[in-house]
Amino acid sequence: MRRTTIDKEIIGEREELKRSKKERKKGRKLKKFLIFIFMLGTIGCYTGLFLLYGPYAGFRDWLITTAMTTMNHQYFATWFYDNETINDCLNRNKIVEVADSTNTDMIEIVDYSKDNQITYENEYERQILEKSSNNNDYKIIEIEGSKYTGYLVAIYDPSRVTVATSNQLGKSGQYLTSISEQSKSYIGINAGGFKDDSGEGNGGSPNGITVSGGKYLSTNALGQYNVIGFNKENKLVMGKYSVKQCQSEGIRDAVTFGPVLIKNGQASQIQGNGGGGNAPRSAIGQRADGIVLFLVLDGSRTLR
Numbered sequence: 001m002r003r004t005t006i007d008k009e010i011i012g013e014r015e016e017l018k019r020s021k022k023e024r025k026k027g028r029k030l031k032k033f034l035i036f037i038f039m040l041g042t043i044g045c046y047t048g049l050f051l052l053y054g055p056y057a058g059f060r061d062w063l064i065t066t067a068m069t070t071m072n073h074q075y076f077a078t079w080f081y082d083n084e085t086i087n088d089c090l091n092r093n094k095i096v097e098v099a100d101s102t103n104t105d106m107i108e109i110v111d112y113s114k115d116n117q118i119t120y121e122n123e124y125e126r127q128i129l130e131k132s133s134n135n136n137d138y139k140i141i142e143i144e145g146s147k148y149t150g151y152l153v154a155i156y157d158p159s160r161v162t163v164a165t166s167n168q169l170g171k172s173g174q175y176l177t178s179i180s181e182q183s184k185s186y187i188g189i190n191a192g193g194f195k196d197d198s199g200e201g202n203g204g205s206p207n208g209i210t211v212s213g214g215k216y217l218s219t220n221a222l223g224q225y226n227v228i229g230f231n232k233e234n235k236l237v238m239g240k241y242s243v244k245q246c247q248s249e250g251i252r253d254a255v256t257f258g259p260v261l262i263k264n265g266q267a268s269q270i271q272g273n274g275g276g277g278n279a280p281r282s283a284i285g286q287r288a289d290g291i292v293l294f295l296v297l298d299g300s301r302t303l304r
Contacts, residue, residue: 096269109158109234112289163254171204228284
């Protein structure tokens with residue numbers, strides 16, 4: 001009995017020793033893990049501080065311009081930087097637009113439906129002018145680069161491009177799809193900006209001057225605005241205009257927005273990243289032959 005009791009005590013001591021070793025081993029692993037997390041957090045903090053406030057301005061400029069170009073997320077910039085730093089960044093990253101007035105004489109609208117013999121000068125011209133077999137009105141072209149994806153739409157008759165608005169104009173906005181359905185449109189892109197007092201993206205009062213079918217819809221458009229739209233000759237006009245100037249120019253459909261990237265075939269000067277940061281982009285343009293181009297780029301991959 002005594003030997004049996006001693007054996008049990010020895011076995012018990014061994015098991016206790018094993019448990020103690022396991023617990024010490026677990027403790028060491030936990031300690032290493034906590035040290036790793038601490039080091040990772042420290043490295044992350046120093047990396048974040050370096051990107052936010054270090055000598056390299058690329059990340060800082062990207063963050064500020066991306067945040068400040070939005071209506072509801074500017075706090076991503078104002079959290080970290082004062083007004084002086086933000087203004088300095090925006091002054092270094094901007095677009096200097098072409099100062100000349102739009103020369104509509106450079107546009108000579110061509111009716112390609114009457115010309116069956118089209119010569120394509122290059123691959124770009126072929127993609128634009130070679131119409132889809134089942135669609136004579138427009139053509140959708142998928143585009144992709146190393147840092148962007150999107151769509152380019154060629155609209156062959158510029159007279160069919162008009163401005164459509166929310167049916168609750170002045171009260172609330174609508175999704176582009178709903179506006180397109182109501183106006184029986186085949187193709188639609190976002191146009192001018194709008195007031196959004198609630199910050200929820202459903203504002204119904206457009207900024208500046210808005211013209212639809214010759215009807216001036218804005219009620220508070222005083223002074224000059226960056227206007228882009230079509231005149232009665234179906235030619236795209238861009239520049240700073242007042243309501244009276246738009247009327248004298250015969251503007252039939254227009255919105256207030258910008259910046260202008262190309263005017264009269266001359267490119268605007270892009271300083272830094274242009275001030276737009278990384279966000280979805282839509283654009284409209286007109287070729288010298290009158291074909292209207294809609295461009296939409298995916299913001300999740302777009303780098304300006």
